[in-house]
Amino acid sequence: MSDPKDAEAISQAIAARFGETLPVDPDTQGLETLLRMASRRVHRRYLDKPVEPDLLRLLLACALSSPSKSDLQQGDVVIVADPARRKAIFELIPSMPWMAEAPVFLVFCGDGQRLPRISEMRGKPFPNDHLDAFFNAVVDGAIVMASFIAAAEAVGLGCCPISVVRDNCDVLRETLSLPKRVVPIAGLTVGWPATPGRLSARLSIDARVHVDRYDTENLAAQLDEYDRRRNAAEPGLKPREPARWGEAPYYGWSEDKARQYANAQRTDFGAFVRSQGFKLD
């Protein structure tokens, strides 16, 4: 299944994404999958074409086949199909009107309610009401979401994760009847891409992969390299809140993220999670 063209295209995608030349052996199995992953892009514009229910179910089955912590299977999915429910969620996110055009909208959740209910039904104590239980459910849900995206992109669909749905967790809870000990992780729009999308540059591999020791010493140089490489590939990043922050010595990703998180965001999420019955001790 050797394909020199796929190997070369992967090298090019990695160079564009990470600014690194990495040799790819054309005899590697599964290069088609790696090429799709290496060149993946977010999709927010969709064709006016439905996603067939059988296909959606197939993708969900693939996602639910992913690894699960201790085989607990705590990642669950809500398909938001009802127009009134979709509207209730979307109208709280006016900055993303394109969401309403997505043929499929899912909400991925961590399910912390099934396990303690099983303990109760089987007459066993459940002395595990703590941060680890919450953590495991969240990680499982995130794995299901990532696996769903991988499956969807394999068939040619495009996706966009929407974590901003957690800005209005109480509405999400009410709209989707989320029970106690279920926490929403993110929404996901899914559809047939209307545009090719754009490959986004990322921090270098060395900034995020550590060998034996978690190394944070070179952050300043890593940010500088990334800011400049990213601006070269995608010029025209618009400064955030210029009236508040004035001129930046250099406006790149790092300045942009520092400005974005200079505003408090989702400070009520902990209170919501606790009100859902999770203990975080």
Next chain:
Amino acid sequence: MSDPKDAEAISQAIAARFGETLPVDPDTQGLETLLRMASRRVHRRYLDKPVEPDLLRLLLACALSSPSKSDLQQGDVVIVADPARRKAIFELIPSMPWMAEAPVFLVFCGDGQRLPRISEMRGKPFPNDHLDAFFNAVVDGAIVMASFIAAAEAVGLGCCPISVVRDNCDVLRETLSLPKRVVPIAGLTVGWPATPGRLSARLSIDARVHVDRYDTENLAAQLDEYDRRRNAAEPGLKPREPARWGEAPYYGWSEDKARQYANAQRTDFGAFVRSQGFKLD
């Protein structure tokens, strides 16, 4: 790229996994990827054959190309290569001696330190020291891990996530020099599979996919169906702690998980996460 054989094999895998007959259109794009996902299995036994460094880096590049919350890129990876460090981690998990034979051992982390450091370096306040910040870093790390597994399996490697490394978080922190605001999510063994592995049955799709309303009403019937289907496929589940719990009316997955979580597990994880400098309010 139509392949009726792949479509049929996917249907069979989904039937074995979920107990459901799902039609698969043989003209669907990417069926090879979906077949691999639908029939995926955990691998704990590996050939005595290395994973070439360039291949590992390629898989990491694919994993780091996955979606990231607000483009924050908070999922980081530690390659544990040093034999002394591997030994320090593995010897605390005597129940899994096979880990020592894995050619590659990774630890996936949520990185909550980069963003506040960027804020400081760019002279901005960071009023986001709360549960949501921790949650975002953890979800990003889990997405990177799931994406790494998808890439590794595409080239024919097998993996096993090891969340039990979090039983000894203080050792992990010391051994890998994990800085403040970095939390380990799970270890991962990676190698060339020595055995075909076994497809594990899962809860039905309907138990985990909800339409418009999160539905938990049918749990008893869902558990019964799953316990019996799973025991039929993999007979011989050995009862846990028989001296403590005696005979079960029916010993299946649900009884097994109820017994497993009747013991307190990782109750100190919250204290560890706080000692790492995360605020969970």
